Amino acid sequence: MTIGQVAKRAEVNIETIRYYERQGLIPSPPRRESGYRQYSGGTVERVRFIKRAQELGFSLKEIAELLSLRVAPDISCSEVKRRAEAKITDIEEKIRTLQKMKEALARLASTCSGRGPTSECPILEALENEEEKDAKE
């Protein structure tokens, strides 16, 4: 298979395949005499693994590590589970941060009737004043 075929089957950009190769996420395949890469079907599966793991919030670096774990002979499943659970914790933290932002914004928005000039907008005024921030903490 050529790089274009792999990209098409894995539903990614050709450039992405080359990028992943450069980053070490997929191995450099053998070449034809022309220099064209010659892939087996395993690369499609590997790229799909990468994209699925990305969807779950893993960075490419973390994915590279997962891929290494997959073939490490002395590593146990528990390490994979630990990483999944660590990612869950990460995500929970992010959700908390976002919730705080949302609540602060909602409080601000509720102070504004939506009428009047911006020079007297309570939202903008709150962003300008330090007391407002301290009062929340």
Add this chain to the structure above:
Amino acid sequence: MTIGQVAKRAEVNIETIRYYERQGLIPSPPRRESGYRQYSGGTVERVRFIKRAQELGFSLKEIAELLSLRVAPDISCSEVKRRAEAKITDIEEKIRTLQKMKEALARLASTCSGRGPTSECPILEALENEEEKDAKE
């Protein structure tokens, strides 16, 4: 006030002040003969506004717009409120995405006893297999 004093009082890096000036977020101040920037106290407040807005999830670009709105004579408070509410919507969407990720990860993690070699890890296997993904959608 010098740039160092502004940075210290606003609790940001000197480089950040210069960056904000380059990005148009704060105005270029008058200079001494030496070339040193000479700030009034208003810049400290403005930088604090920027940082507070950032904490609420606004990008610098969005913040620049808020700062423009603040002094626009024909703009009403409702525009500011609209933007705050749009940001809330953004954040809610991000939370939903993160929730989905978390749930998918939790499901995966629950399939793994934490025992056994990684070559037989249900988490990794799920990431490898397309059927698993389709079954969820």
Add this chain to the structure above:
DNA sequence: CTTGACCCTGTACCATGGTACGGGGTTTAT
């Protein structure tokens, strides 16, 4: 044969929000 699609490489670019230099001038306190 011809042409269009495909492939290669290396380098640069994008977004975002900074941060770090190098090289040189200025200010301030001792």
Add this chain to the structure above:
DNA sequence: ATAAACCCCGTACCATGGTACAGGGTCAAG
């Protein structure tokens, strides 16, 4: 005077995950 802190500018770099070229070679179908 001296030394350290401070400031200036322009340019490059960082992280992350791509994406886009330019310039040139190869392949496959008509």
